[in-house]
Amino acid sequence: MTKPLNNRAWFFVLPVFAIVAFSAILPLMTVVNYSVQDTFGNNQFFWNGIGWFQELLDPSSQLGEQFLSSLMRTLLFSAIILLIEVPLGIAVALSMPREGWTVALCLVLMAIPLLIPWNVVGTIWQVFARGDIGLLGWVVNRLGIDYNYTGDPIDAWVTIIVMDVWHWTSLVALLCYAGLKSIPDAYYQAARIDGASRWAVFSTIQLPKMRRVLLIAVLLRFMDSFMIYTEPFVLTGGGPGNATTFLSIDLVKLALGQFDLGKAAAMSLVYNLIILAICWVFYTVMTNVDAERERIEA
Amino acid sequence: MARITLDHLAHAYKANPRTAEDYALKEINHVWSQGGAYALLGPSGCGKTTLLNIISGLVRPTRGRVLFDDLDVTDLSTEARNIAQVFQFPVVYDTMTVRENLAFPLKNRNVSRERTARRVEEIASLLDLTRVLDRKASNLTADMKQKISLGRGLVRPDVAAILFDEPLTVIDPHLKWQLRSTLKEIHRALDITMIYVTHDQTEALTFADKVVVMHDGAVVQTGTPDELFERPAHTFVGHFIGSPGMNILPCRVEGATAFVGTSLISLRRTYRTLSDGERIELGIRPEFVRLQPKGAGLPVQIRRIDDIGRARIARVEMSGRPLAASIPDGISIEGNEASLVLDPNHVHIYANGHLVAGEATGGHAA
């Protein structure tokens, strides 16, 4: 079958190209431009070639060491977030009611954290977790646990993780819930006729039917947590010490704090590539399961 | 394997049902005998699926009991009832192979490995699935998937009954025939009670020994295909079964004579008990109404003649009432005017839709 060619299509496509060029490609090119130059202020720039990249990727240099440790911290953070939020989100979705007025109530309650702006979330938790006046911090201290997120790195991590779980688990849960809702009743009925256990229903019906939305949930949560900035910035400012200095915080410090535009530009490019690469890996691995199956059958 | 008894069963999906309209199933008393091949026939929305789901325990009835032999299973879960059901649309477990799909009901009931394997092979060969046993079930055609669903229904040899809810809807016509005879063979071989839901009368009549006709949440007649054809207990059955359906004519009955408009029809039986308030109708199948050249018999006008293959059916009008009549072979009719001859043995009288028995009389009224 040949499709008729319609030149009018360009009329619709070109404006999109133009907008994307101005909003994404040009700024990105500026960053590329900065990343190969050095500056001492006064708008004077000097060619530096791949110098920044070499320094960034060399762990023995000061910049490289800093970059590597922030990267490790961020990776660890994302891994913990995914390991907690995905199973928790699935569990929440499974225990949500499937019909009746409670459905709407659940959906509204779960959407609330998603609607709160990032910096407000940070502020809420900053106050909530304080040992002197914060409800959470005070109660925890009262229970005899020594808790102080501004002084103790572990406490700071725990607070940020709990905050992110509170903020974003409902996104995973809502996506999974949508996946669950799309399963026709006949599947559950057939499973009961076949005598399937609760676990078998989960592993043979619900999980496979949720795979597509889970892919989206994992990608979104990975990207978001890997780029997390506002909440830890408000809550801990990257501290205590450098304990919660994630890549994004590091980057902003470098670019705006020290005005090292070249280093910062090189770093954002590498940062960007890492995100792309990891998303690609997730995507390929999770969709390959499908492809693999089809290939075996063909 | 069991006899299934429905005892004063009724079901409403709404909480607190008040009027009869609130009930998806009006009161049903019925016994499905062990080993029977039943068809449950009725139009869309009459409650067939609801009834099956109550038998299998997926739905708990609002009132009444379900008994397997003498055991009350109303409160037992589906899993505890040991019953198989196949649904209208295919259900397969996507992550499993066809073999694993077929073995699933047995595996969940801890049947030994060898017995499971043997049983799966048997069912697969019956349903012609042997070729695809080791493929994933997820990307087979709808036909194949429905065969897998059927297979899972048939794989347990010891079930109380197998319920089929319009299982061949998604199947290709030629395969439909074949699968229906396969089911029939399996029924003969295994002596399992089977209830087969359909709204297609040919499907019902070819599969079943006994047909249960439902209408508007109630069972209106149970009988062999012949009984349903010869003596419909309700005008709905007369109309629903047969093509074209039974002629139903409003009439007045006095003793052994029926008056349809201005025509007189003499009856074989006497009806004395009919009261004036009831809706009285006369029913006769087109097969027993013969069209003849104008002469003796009831005068009619011909509107149209349909050739339906095995017979010619005339659409006629008698005293302004439409009627279908069969045209005997070798008879040709000139013009619009003709006469009808009714076979008095197949004339039935209905009061408010229900068949009235009447009393046998030796003689004929005028």
Ligand SMILES: Nc1ncnc2c1ncn2[C@@H]1O[C@H](COP(=O)(O)OP(=O)(O)OP(=O)(O)O)[C@@H](O)[C@H]1O
């Ligand atoms: N889950 C439900 N909730 C509320 N009403 C229902 C439900 N399922 C069925 N009904 C209603 O009960 C009546 C009987 O439905 P049922 O599905 O048993 O009919 P059916 O004979 O199987 O029809 P079909 O031939 O279309 O499958 C219908 O009026 C339907 O709208």
Ligand SMILES: [Mg+2]
């Ligand atoms: Mg149905």
